[in-house]
Amino acid sequence: MIGRLKGILVTKQPPWLLVDVNGVGYELEVPMSTFYDLPDVGREVTLVTHYAVKEDAVALYGFLREAERSLFRGVQKVSGIGAKIALAVLSGVSVDDFARFVQTGDHAALTRIPGIGKKTAERMVLELRDRVDGFGSGGAPMTAFGEVPKDPVAEASVALQSLGYKPAEVTRLVKDAHAAGDTAEDIIRKALKAALR
Incomplete structure (x- = not known):
C-alpha cells in the first residue's frame, strides 16, 4: 500500500495531480479541500494517500490532512x-x-x-x-509523517478509534489506562488489555 507521498508537484488540474517522487510520477485524485491549499507547481508537497484496488482499476487519492x-x-x-x-x-x-x-x-x-x-x-x-x-479536526497541521495529535492521550484516543472502538468507549478506556508520564504506546497497550478482560 502507498500511505504517504512526498515529492515535487508537477501538474494540478482539478481533481488530478501529478507528483514526482524521485523520478516516479504518481497521479492522484484529490478533493477540492486539498486542491485549494496546494503549493504552486514546482514546489514540494506531502500528501497522505488512500490506495484503492477495484476489479477493473487501481486508484490513488491524496489529502493534505x-x-x-x-x-x-x-x-x-x-x-x-x-x-x-x-x-x-x-x-x-x-x-x-x-x-x-x-x-x-x-x-x-x-x-x-x-x-x-x-x-x-x-x-x-x-x-x-x-x-x-x-x-478529527480538519485544520490540524501536517508534519512529515502526517497529522500529529498534541499529546499521548490524544494520540492513543485516535489510535483506539481507528481500531473500531466507539468514542465513548475510548474515553473510558483511556481515562482508566492513563498514568502520569505514560507514552501513547503505554496507554494503548493498557487500554487494549483492559478492553479484552
Whole structure:
C-alpha cells in the first residue's frame, strides 16, 4: 500500500495531480479541500494517500490532512457510497462541518452536497453518528509523517478509534489506562488489555 507521498508537484488540474517522487510520477485524485491549499507547481508537497484496488482499476487519492483521509474512508463505509461521493463530501464541506451535520441530524445541509439525496443523507446520519468524532479536526497541521495529535492521550484516543472502538468507549478506556508520564504506546497497550478482560 502507498500511505504517504512526498515529492515535487508537477501538474494540478482539478481533481488530478501529478507528483514526482524521485523520478516516479504518481497521479492522484484529490478533493477540492486539498486542491485549494496546494503549493504552486514546482514546489514540494506531502500528501497522505488512500490506495484503492477495484476489479477493473487501481486508484490513488491524496489529502493534505489526515482528517480528510479519515473522513474519505469513513464515508465509504456507509452502504451505497463510493469514492466519488466521498470526494464530493470533502469538496463540498469541511471535516468539522460534516461531523456537525451528522451529529445534529441535519439532513437538509447534507443534501446540499452534490450527489447526496435524502435517503443517502439519512443513511449517513444513521451509520456515521457514532463515528464522526474519529474524523478529527480538519485544520490540524501536517508534519512529515502526517497529522500529529498534541499529546499521548490524544494520540492513543485516535489510535483506539481507528481500531473500531466507539468514542465513548475510548474515553473510558483511556481515562482508566492513563498514568502520569505514560507514552501513547503505554496507554494503548493498557487500554487494549483492559478492553479484552
